Amino acid sequence: MAAAPTSGLAALVTDRVRTALREHTVPFHGLEGIEELLSAAEALLGGGKRLRAAFCAAGWGAYSPAPVEAGSAPVLAGSALELFQGAALAHDDLMDGSHTRRGLPAVHRRMAAEHADQGWLGDPERHGAAGAILLGDLLLSVSSVEMDHARRDVVAPATDRARAIWDLMTTEVAVGQYLDVRSQVLPWSETSDVERALTVVKHKSARYSVEHPLTLGAALAGADDDDVERLRRAGLPLGIAFQLRDDVLGVFGEPEVTGKPAGDDLREGKRTVLLALALRNADAAQRARLQADVGRADLTTADVADLRDILERTGAVEEHQELIDEHLEKGLSALADLRLPTATEELLTGLAHSLTARSA
Template sequence: MTSSRVRKEVDEALYAFVDRQRPVLLAITEDLEPMLSALDTLLSGGKRLRPAFAYWGWRGAGGVDGPEVFSAAASLELLQASALIHDDVMDGSDTRRGQPSVHRRFEAMHAREGWPGSAESFGTGAAILLGDVTLAWSTEMYEASGLSEAALAPGRPIYDIMRTEVMCGQYLDMLEQARGTGDVESALRVVRYKAAKYTIERPLHLGAAMAGADAAYLESLSAYGLPLGTAFQLRDDVLGVFGDPTETGKPAGDDLREGKRTVLIALAMQSGTPAQRETLNHRLGDPDLDLAGVEELRGILTETGALDGCEKMIDRFAADAHRALAEIELTPEARTALTDLAVAATARRV
């Protein structure tokens, strides 16, 4: 099965679930239509990586095709929607996937209608609640996927720890921004829990566990998933500073305005001169940073060797993942798919 076919099946399952939920919300009141519209817009984008890794974890461990597994895997997109909505609120992000972020969308609605009170507070509150709804729906979709209890039961504790890890990873991310220490090890810890485990390792575990894989098999998947997930996030961090906005869906240098203490920034803080470190500390996190300021910080990240160092780390982690993949017992189709996914996750260049 090709990656495009997997995405098609995931999309169909995801949209069918939301369509079933639509009359449930509208039966309460038509005033909930803007929440559904905001969710529709958000779900129309995205790479569907987590469902893809869950599906190939299932197939690699001997699971057979069927609409039920796509439904279970697609539930991860609702978990991702919740994480993105809340993440954008905490970061104060204006855009997501080339569209206004959910809290900005509701803020604009409040202002457009001329309602009394704070438009910003309304936008934040509405977004938090929609994020809560999608979090609840992720569990509901998983449980209603149609898979047998024998398949669902071993997946539940993995789903539980996955939710816990990504929320703790988000807290660690906020903590690093608040501390502003610029420590490489701490930045990698954020990557591990907010991205590597959540994006690749746990979805693989989920799919494989549902197919009946044992603990040793899940451990072998970790040897592939953790380094690949780390490389994936490091690539995203590079693109968040140097990427093309038409590709990333965010304004140029948005991660710099949000003050993200990524590995890329930590490497620059580690290698930079006192003047370069002072400039980074002073300008990082400035919401009014203009394009000239973005270019100045990009120059520092390049001159200090941080960009080159991050690229080398990406190559090293990706190589570790490829080596581990060769040692895992997989169906041929799953091996090919996981190899292709590894390339797709890490080979994007600025």
């Protein structure tokens, strides 16, 4: 095994995402209305940290000496991951009723505003919702085509193993997303909410954010089933740590850094592990306040501050951080046991720490 360099990866993937979006929709260029979809997609895909692509490239580097360069399998796979991420974000923001994403209007808000600005017939909100669903569907299709491009120069059984990982990932995200939606309409439960929230974390985002990209890159590079399984043992806890940190930012993050309003997860009623811990630890008055206010779209800045205070006073924030640290250490320990090339281990260790120290 030998590590491949990944310097400049984000720029390579960003360039490829832009190219792939246009390349895979060539038959429809010139159709009236297509630019509305493609421009909305480009705005959505233009930002992001490219973390999934980085884990994919790291997985590749663990098992292949080939460089990570324009047109290479890890760059194409990274592009496929980012296109799929765009689909997930378009759908997720619509379901959550989010107004912004990465400091810009969410897709459904952008398309509703375009409808209103143009003076078109009908309801702008319905148009925006339909547009976000269809844009997400388009990006799902394009991401699958891009994944096939990543597999073109990879021989069996590596190409089949990579496709199996991709298929599992794309299916699991849909299942996890439904579990998330479902959790928000179930009655509150002090005994099962923490475990339920952790299950959502695992299937909606943890495996998709770290484990699947990491093993996808490794599979493309020729890693066998045993190698992939060992990587999974490192990727899953790191992915959980990543999402748990994301849930902290959803409550305590700074809008100018996260690109979303302060306390957005509280307004959306997200049944996060952080909230579940607070409910489990809360006294009667604190529990009543959380259950009454979490999920209220009209929460004021003062309301958000009060709810943050409850989360802290119940000890949930501290306990939640302990969970993050526990999963980070578990993932790092599993990485060390893999005996990867030094450069790859250092890259993955750095990525792992960045997951839990990020502010956006």
